[in-house]
Amino acid sequence: MKRIFSAALVASTLALAAASVQAVTLRVSNQGDVQSMDPHSLNESLQLSFTGNVYESLIERDKKMGLAPALATKWTQTSPTVWRFDLRPGVKFHDGTPFTADDVVFTFKRAAGDGSDMKGYTNPIKEVRKVGDLAIEIETTAPYPILPDTLTTLAMMSKKWCEDNKAEKPVDRRKGIENTASFKANGTGPFRLKERQPSVRTVLVKNFSWWGGKTESNLDEIVFTPIGNDSTRVAALLSGETDVMEPVPLQDVERIKSAGSFTVLQGPELRTIFLGMDQKRDELLFSSVKGKNPFKDVRVRRAFFQAIDEETIKSRVMRGAALPTAEMVGAAVRGFQPDMNKRLPYDVEAAKKLLAEAGYPNGFEVTMNCPNDRYVNDSAICQAVAANLARIGVKINLQAETKVSYFPKILRRDTSFYLLGWTPSTVDAHDVLASIMATPNDKGQGTFNLGAYSNPKLDELTLKIQSETDQKKRNDMIREAFKIHQDDVGHIPLHQQALAWAHSDKVSLVQLPNNYMYFKWITLKSK
Amino acid sequence: MDHAQVEVVQAGLPGGPPAARRDLPGPAAPIGPAPGRWARFLDGDFWHSFRGSPMAIGSAAVALACIFCAVFAGVVAPHNPTDLATLELSDSMLPPSWMEGGAAKYLLGTDEQGRDVLSALMYGARISLFVGGASVLLSMLIGVSLGLVSGYVGGRLDALIMRICDVMLSFPSILIALLIAGVGHALFPGAHDTLAFGVLIIAIALPGWVQYARAVRGSTMVERHKEYVQAARVIGVPPLRIMMKHVLPNVMGPVLVLSTIQVATAILAEATLSFLGVGVSPTSPSLGTFINEGNKQLFSGAWWLVIFPGTMLVLIALSINLFGDWLRDALNPRLR
Numbered sequence: 001m002k003r004i005f006s007a008a009l010v011a012s013t014l015a016l017a018a019a020s021v022q023a024v025t026l027r028v029s030n031q032g033d034v035q036s037m038d039p040h041s042l043n044e045s046l047q048l049s050f051t052g053n054v055y056e057s058l059i060e061r062d063k064k065m066g067l068a069p070a071l072a073t074k075w076t077q078t079s080p081t082v083w084r085f086d087l088r089p090g091v092k093f094h095d096g097t098p099f100t101a102d103d104v105v106f107t108f109k110r111a112a113g114d115g116s117d118m119k120g121y122t123n124p125i126k127e128v129r130k131v132g133d134l135a136i137e138i139e140t141t142a143p144y145p146i147l148p149d150t151l152t153t154l155a156m157m158s159k160k161w162c163e164d165n166k167a168e169k170p171v172d173r174r175k176g177i178e179n180t181a182s183f184k185a186n187g188t189g190p191f192r193l194k195e196r197q198p199s200v201r202t203v204l205v206k207n208f209s210w211w212g213g214k215t216e217s218n219l220d221e222i223v224f225t226p227i228g229n230d231s232t233r234v235a236a237l238l239s240g241e242t243d244v245m246e247p248v249p250l251q252d253v254e255r256i257k258s259a260g261s262f263t264v265l266q267g268p269e270l271r272t273i274f275l276g277m278d279q280k281r282d283e284l285l286f287s288s289v290k291g292k293n294p295f296k297d298v299r300v301r302r303a304f305f306q307a308i309d310e311e312t313i314k315s316r317v318m319r320g321a322a323l324p325t326a327e328m329v330g331a332a333v334r335g336f337q338p339d340m341n342k343r344l345p346y347d348v349e350a351a352k353k354l355l356a357e358a359g360y361p362n363g364f365e366v367t368m369n370c371p372n373d374r375y376v377n378d379s380a381i382c383q384a385v386a387a388n389l390a391r392i393g394v395k396i397n398l399q400a401e402t403k404v405s406y407f408p409k410i411l412r413r414d415t416s417f418y419l420l421g422w423t424p425s426t427v428d429a430h431d432v433l434a435s436i437m438a439t440p441n442d443k444g445q446g447t448f449n450l451g452a453y454s455n456p457k458l459d460e461l462t463l464k465i466q467s468e469t470d471q472k473k474r475n476d477m478i479r480e481a482f483k484i485h486q487d488d489v490g491h492i493p494l495h496q497q498a499l500a501w502a503h504s505d506k507v508s509l510v511q512l513p514n515n516y517m518y519f520k521w522i523t524l525k526s527k
Numbered sequence: 528m529d530h531a532q533v534e535v536v537q538a539g540l541p542g543g544p545p546a547a548r549r550d551l552p553g554p555a556a557p558i559g560p561a562p563g564r565w566a567r568f569l570d571g572d573f574w575h576s577f578r579g580s581p582m583a584i585g586s587a588a589v590a591l592a593c594i595f596c597a598v599f600a601g602v603v604a605p606h607n608p609t610d611l612a613t614l615e616l617s618d619s620m621l622p623p624s625w626m627e628g629g630a631a632k633y634l635l636g637t638d639e640q641g642r643d644v645l646s647a648l649m650y651g652a653r654i655s656l657f658v659g660g661a662s663v664l665l666s667m668l669i670g671v672s673l674g675l676v677s678g679y680v681g682g683r684l685d686a687l688i689m690r691i692c693d694v695m696l697s698f699p700s701i702l703i704a705l706l707i708a709g710v711g712h713a714l715f716p717g718a719h720d721t722l723a724f725g726v727l728i729i730a731i732a733l734p735g736w737v738q739y740a741r742a743v744r745g746s747t748m749v750e751r752h753k754e755y756v757q758a759a760r761v762i763g764v765p766p767l768r769i770m771m772k773h774v775l776p777n778v779m780g781p782v783l784v785l786s787t788i789q790v791a792t793a794i795l796a797e798a799t800l801s802f803l804g805v806g807v808s809p810t811s812p813s814l815g816t817f818i819n820e821g822n823k824q825l826f827s828g829a830w831w832l833v834i835f836p837g838t839m840l841v842l843i844a845l846s847i848n849l850f851g852d853w854l855r856d857a858l859n860p861r862l863r
Contacts, residue, residue, distance in 0.1 A: 229822060230822075231822055231823055231825040231826050235826070238826075249823060249826075249827075251823070251824055251826075251827035251829070252826045252827050254827070255827055255828070309616065312616045312617055316616050316617065316620070316641075317619075317639065372809075379809055380639055380640065382809075383809055383810055384616055384640060386611055386810050387611040387612070387614040387616065387641075387810075388616075389611075390610070390611035390612035390614075391612050396611070396810070398808045398810045399808060400808070400809045401803060402803055405803070
């Protein structure tokens with residue numbers, strides 16, 4: 001009897017062991033959580049990166065950031081403003097409904113409609129037409145050479161599923177509301193959403209009926225856990241509780257490297273960190289200056305720029321892992337102007353003089369908004385900026401908070417002075433011009449120009465750049481627009497932060513410069 | 528029979544506090560040349576008990592030292608970490624002065640903004656102690672009065688107050704604090720520093736009063752039926768006076784213990800709220816925010832950013848706790 005019992009025990013243990021060998025689970029941790037499962041509700045890197053494993057777009061990025069066919073197998077420009085896309089046959093959504101041209105038409109409508117944060121990408125599109133079950137045509141209002149780049153960020157959703165779940169419209173993150181698509185997902189991607197507990201964990205499982213067939217990844221399951229505290233996140237990696245984590249706190253890079261069996265991947269990121277100022281209101285919401293807005297004066301903006309000691313921020317706060325920049329895009333972005341990347345000199349005296357000329361010899365007081373869990377050392381950067389500005393008499397009331405409350409606040413433009421980072425998801429300067437620098441309007445321009453910097457000449461150039469097909473002319477216009485923005489000090493660019501991921505040596509993965517993590521390229525050795 | 532009752536009834540007799548004497552009808556018993564307050568204090572049980580307890584002396588000394596440093600931070604501290612213009616970013620992350628690479632002017636090293644850790648601790652303790660102390664006092668005030676009334680009056684009022692307590696307890700306290708702080712900030716958007724402190728104190732105090740109310744109510748219900756209370760009632764002492772003069776001293780024991788624990792809790796709650804963006808600004812770090820920041824550096828070897836603020840918090844919390852422990856025994860008539 002006893003023998004039978006122990007035999008059964010051994011057998012069941014073996015069975016269990018076998019089962020756990022079969023299911024390969026990758027445990028990923030990030031500084032913050034994905035805000036929503038809806039790929040259209042927030043145009044933010046982590047959001048698009050994570051949902052990009054569940055949802056797919058017509059065209060995707062390959063490992064070298066080039067374009068690769070995804071849900072569209074082929075695309076051709078039939079006239080300067082019309083593009084034809086042949087859709088991939090045999091693709092099914094996770095709920096089993098086939099993917100057709102109707103879904104594509106629906107998706108574009110959804111992404112262009114109320115509550116969508118992707119309007120900036122659909123804005124140049126005039127019409128999306130179904131020309132067959134598996135073919136569509138996209139007509140743009142004007143020639144739009146970077147349409148394929150734009151399409152990499154627009155994830156396709158199922159018309160039927162969205163209608164069944166009353167999620168035809170994405171919900172506006174600014175209003176803090178949710179719908180079914182915020183916590184459920186039905187994409188075509190290599191992974192399905194299995195479990196969603198906001199701020200706790202999100203679990204993806206392999207989609208066995210993915211059109212791509214076998215992926216190079218051997219993952220069956222991905223458990224994504226937000227761990228806000230830097231040390232805890234590092235500890236979780238070092239103790240083997242997680243396999244991949246990002247971002248690596250800069251102060252811990254050496255520690256992780258020296259632990260053996262872990263790799264730290266550092267590369268330049270496309271994201272530019274910058275400061276924005278409210279230049280629209282006649283009186284700042286949060287400032288000691290009443291009756292006028294000091295940021296409307298370019299001398300004040302320039303004074304702020306020159307008062308910031310970016311080199312020291314780089315060497316101290318960022319521990320060298322940043323590239324100080326004078327431009328709103330990094331070197332890898334199309335349209336970057338190498339010769340224009342010279343920051344205004346750090347000069348406290350000159351800054352004081354500018355402030356005095358503008359009528360603020362004793363400075364003034366203003367509130368600065370800052371996230372404390374979004375970008376690398378974001379809150380520390382803001383503190384350093386506040387200390388820098390104190391030297392020209394500007395008193396900063398720093399309000400640093402978690403991104404969950406920070407983003408809705410600044411997206412409502414409830415701010416006078418803020419810090420933001422921007423990755424041009426099309427890897428093209430036009431994205432920055434249209435989203436950050438152009439005057440905000442309801443057509444998707446300036447959606448992240450939260451201080452409403454405005455220069456009509458730049459707006460005009462942005463529209464032209466959008467449709468210019470001649471690369472030389474286009475680049476010249478980008479130069480001109482960047483020059484205008486620099487002269488106006490529309491924003492204060494600080495630096496491009498370095499990407500830093502860390503993973504255990506069991507993992508092999510691909511790090512893209514836009515900080516996207518695609519699980520289909522990750523393998524986990526069972527040892 | 529019960530020592531406690533005898534004791535408290537006696538408190539109304541000569542030798543007790545003058546205020547209590549007035550409750551008694553009839554002429555007061557004659558007393559000799561009254562010794563000064565201070566002399567009476569030095570001669571009293573309280574002082575004797577204090578002098579006889581090394582733990583009390585030690586903890587009071589540490590607590591006083593901490594409070595002194597905090598209150599007079601502006602005079603004692605070598606630097607002013609809240610004056611942003613004096614911070615040198617290039618002096619950031621220096622180890623304590625006795626270590627290699629440390630600078631003599633920064634005894635306990637600097638943090639990542641170049642703030643002197645020693646000065647930041649003193650200034651931070653000031654914020655923490657102020658917020659912690661004020662919010663504990665406030666919640667104690669609310670909680671003890673409601674608990675007394677609830678336990679003494681009983682009936683419907685008791686039921687009402689206790690149901691409010693239940694409702695408060697069913698929410699996590701940090702949630703209530705967030706709500707209050709959020710509303711406070713929404714009502715006074717431009718307000719900073721001074722008002723932010725007020726909001727913060729209320730935000731931490733409001734969820735905290737429930738603990739006191741419950742503890743006091745329980746003890747009050749026990750005391751209410753005791754003979755000394757009934758005796759006081761019979762001779763016509765008004766209810767308010769009975770509560771304040773007779774019941775209150777007998778139920779303060781648990782309150783003192785609670786409040787000493789709550790000071791530490793309040794300091795931590797303040798750190799949480801500050802991290803969430805509704806507390807004090809990171810440019811004037813409290814002890815809690817400082818620990819939180821230092822926590823991030825745990826793995827990178829900058830131990831001085833964790834150990835010193837942590838020690839400071841432990842010292843404050845522990846000394847107040849130990850002192851409170853002794854105070855409870857010293858003030859408890861049952862143990863005298």
